Amino acid sequence: MNYLIKRFQRLLIVLGVVTLITFLLVNVLPGDVAYEIAGMDSSEEEVQEIREELGLNRPVLIRYVEWVTGIFTGDWGTSYISDEDVWEAITDRFPVSFELMILAQILALLLAIPAGMISAFRPNGRGDRIIGTIAFASVSMPSFMTAILLIYFFSLHLGWLPATGYEPLSEGLWQNLRPMILPALSLALVEWTILMRTLRVEMIAVLQENYIALARAKGMSNLRILLVHALRPSSFSMITLLGLQVARLLGGTIIIEQIFGIPGVGRLLIHAVYTRDFIVIQGCVTFFALAFVTANFLVDIAYAWLDPRVRTRGAHG
Amino acid sequence: MGEIILDVRNQRTAFATGRGMLQAVDGVSFTLERGKTLGVVGESGSGKSVLSRSIMRLLPGTSMTGPGSQILLNGKDLTAMTENQLRRMRGPEMAIVFQDPMTALNPTLSIGKQIMEVLMFHLKMSKRDARAKAVDLLKAVGLPQPDVRVDQYPHQLSGGMRQRVAIAIAIACEPDLLIADEPTTALDVTVQAEILDLLQRMVRERNMAMILITHDMGVVAGRCDDVAVMYAGKIVEKAPVRSLFSETRMPYTAALLSSIPRVTDPPHRKLDAIEGRPPDLINPPPGCPFAPRCRHAEDACNRAVPELTGTADHQWACIKPLNTEAAA
Numbered sequence: 001m002n003y004l005i006k007r008f009q010r011l012l013i014v015l016g017v018v019t020l021i022t023f024l025l026v027n028v029l030p031g032d033v034a035y036e037i038a039g040m041d042s043s044e045e046e047v048q049e050i051r052e053e054l055g056l057n058r059p060v061l062i063r064y065v066e067w068v069t070g071i072f073t074g075d076w077g078t079s080y081i082s083d084e085d086v087w088e089a090i091t092d093r094f095p096v097s098f099e100l101m102i103l104a105q106i107l108a109l110l111l112a113i114p115a116g117m118i119s120a121f122r123p124n125g126r127g128d129r130i131i132g133t134i135a136f137a138s139v140s141m142p143s144f145m146t147a148i149l150l151i152y153f154f155s156l157h158l159g160w161l162p163a164t165g166y167e168p169l170s171e172g173l174w175q176n177l178r179p180m181i182l183p184a185l186s187l188a189l190v191e192w193t194i195l196m197r198t199l200r201v202e203m204i205a206v207l208q209e210n211y212i213a214l215a216r217a218k219g220m221s222n223l224r225i226l227l228v229h230a231l232r233p234s235s236f237s238m239i240t241l242l243g244l245q246v247a248r249l250l251g252g253t254i255i256i257e258q259i260f261g262i263p264g265v266g267r268l269l270i271h272a273v274y275t276r277d278f279i280v281i282q283g284c285v286t287f288f289a290l291a292f293v294t295a296n297f298l299v300d301i302a303y304a305w306l307d308p309r310v311r312t313r314g315a316h317g
Numbered sequence: 318m319g320e321i322i323l324d325v326r327n328q329r330t331a332f333a334t335g336r337g338m339l340q341a342v343d344g345v346s347f348t349l350e351r352g353k354t355l356g357v358v359g360e361s362g363s364g365k366s367v368l369s370r371s372i373m374r375l376l377p378g379t380s381m382t383g384p385g386s387q388i389l390l391n392g393k394d395l396t397a398m399t400e401n402q403l404r405r406m407r408g409p410e411m412a413i414v415f416q417d418p419m420t421a422l423n424p425t426l427s428i429g430k431q432i433m434e435v436l437m438f439h440l441k442m443s444k445r446d447a448r449a450k451a452v453d454l455l456k457a458v459g460l461p462q463p464d465v466r467v468d469q470y471p472h473q474l475s476g477g478m479r480q481r482v483a484i485a486i487a488i489a490c491e492p493d494l495l496i497a498d499e500p501t502t503a504l505d506v507t508v509q510a511e512i513l514d515l516l517q518r519m520v521r522e523r524n525m526a527m528i529l530i531t532h533d534m535g536v537v538a539g540r541c542d543d544v545a546v547m548y549a550g551k552i553v554e555k556a557p558v559r560s561l562f563s564e565t566r567m568p569y570t571a572a573l574l575s576s577i578p579r580v581t582d583p584p585h586r587k588l589d590a591i592e593g594r595p596p597d598l599i600n601p602p603p604g605c606p607f608a609p610r611c612r613h614a615e616d617a618c619n620r621a622v623p624e625l626t627g628t629a630d631h632q633w634a635c636i637k638p639l640n641t642e643a644a645a
Contacts, residue, residue: 211421211422213375214421214423214483216407217373217407217413217415218407218408218434218486219403219404219406219435220404220438224434228434229423229426307425308427308470309424
């Protein structure tokens with residue numbers, strides 16, 4: 001319980017810092033939403049009028065405090081451009097981004113776990129070297145580059161998967177997943193290498209442990225030793241990374257959603273940045289920060305599941 | 318003569334190192350009968366643990382087994398087996414208890430699971446039967462509240478209790494040969510005797526053969542039938558316990574025995590430690606490996622490695638054995 005309170009305090013500090021910085025940054029940017037609303041041919045007086053109307057000429061700090069108080073009372077504001085409620089705009093689109101991130105992490109894990117185990121089983125062996133080379137090539141390519149190559153190969157060349165688009169889950173699971181595969185893969189092809197290398201290093205150390213020797217002495221097969229005896233104690237760093245990667249993925253989805261035309265929070269954010277719709281920008285960033293802290297909170301819970309010592313002693317950190 | 322369980326013939330185990338081949342076990346031969354316990358005694362680095370892992374065939378990839386080496390377990394040559402054949406031997410025919418119970422159990426699996434997997438793999442037991450048998454085994458090794466403990470994790474148990482669990486795992490499939498590799502070295506003195514008694518009882522009840530590896534002459538004294546003293550990868554003296562103590566032949570054995578402090582010694586008496594260090598096993602000296610540290614050594618000792626001689630019961634590798642006509 002004490003632990004939960006501590007975590008919650010940390011969450012508040014993170015949110016405070018993140019919102020303040022974005023608020024200030026958006027205000028430093030040249031141009032504001034008033035120009036957008038007024039349109040191309042408007043005079044400076046018209047723009048100034050709109051500013052007064054929206055209260056944009058008041059001091060930054062006052063507007064910040066106003067907005068933060070709104071967040072705590074559930075009022076995330078309304079978009080200056082579309083009049084949409086910010087909270088609704090985000091929560092409408094977030095499931096799409098969330099699905100993309102989850103799929104990307106699942107794909108990354110599906111690649112990283114077997115590859116990491118093969119690498120760790122015989123370090124510097126042939127399998128390890130081949131996997132290491134592929135991983136290096138894979139991590140060297142930025143996700144938007146990978147995305148373009150994947151579209152070229154799977155959509156244009158082979159025609160197996162659509163290049164863009166999004167289908168809601170109500171159209172059926174496969175219909176929904178099909179256009180998500182390439183975007184998720186684009187993100188996963190960067191993320192898996194880091195997970196794999198982390199798992200590999202930790203597993204090489206675990207495989208030297210006495211309890212692995214005992215498992216061998218019990219006649220257990222190599223596969224069982226890797227999966228049942230070595231994987232769990234080897235995956236702590238990897239799980240930690242999984243949480244930290246949420247930050248990278250949130251950034252990654254913004255680009256990938258643009259490329260593949262996926263209507264997620266990323267596109268909402270990009271559009272808001274173009275139109276200086278800062279109330280939406282702040283909403284998105286706050287939401288991302290919340291998502292990130294939540295993800296890392298879940299990672300802490302995963303530790304307890306992985307390591308029974310944490311379960312009885314209480315989580316570390 | 319009882320039924321011979323284990324017949325080790327000229328076992329040689331070497332490791333490739335940066336400086337050359339390190340001969341960790343160098344031509345070790347012995348047989349072990351059902352129901353008997355062989356004590357293997359020696360300093361750190363004498364090759365006793367490598368010997369135990371050589372028998373289990375649990376050596377790392379950098380190791381090499383000599384071409385003339387054979388290990389016959391129940392008449393089957395372990396050195397000629399594939400990994401899959403060996404896997405079926407580990408558990409039902411041979412098992413090992415490691416030195417440090419704090420690290421020998423998997424921290425992420427319940428102790429029940431760690432026992433059950435042996436039973437389910439080797440004896441093809443169902444999950445339910447395996448669990449019942451695991452509780453029985455925990456009871457047999459004297460773990461209190463076995464039906465509660467079975468679901469606990471290693472960190473919830475003390476060192477002595479963990480070693481009991483390790484023994485339960487080892488005996489789960491009723492092996493013919495049990496190797497105990499310094500099973501009490503990492504434990505409190507008060508727990509040591511309990512664990513040794515438990516091992517002894519298990520060997521007697523289940524009619525196994527046991528190799529008890531230790532550096533502690535005191536452990537060997539009351540609990541073994543025969544004792545093999547190892548030095549620099551070789552057996553330098555092997556005898557029934559009683560003869561080893563009363564008719565010590567090999568000066569190294571004598572030195573080991575006299576390095577044990579005695580209650581009757583006057584206070585503050587300096588321990589009779591063995592001077593010098595064990596020889597380099599990569600470039601061993603030409604003669605008797607113990608000669609540089611031996612009080613009785615002569616020039617002849619440095620010329621050739623002495624062969625094991627003596628009777629079928631009592632053998633020694635020394636050209637100037639103690640307590641014989643030759644020494645007098």
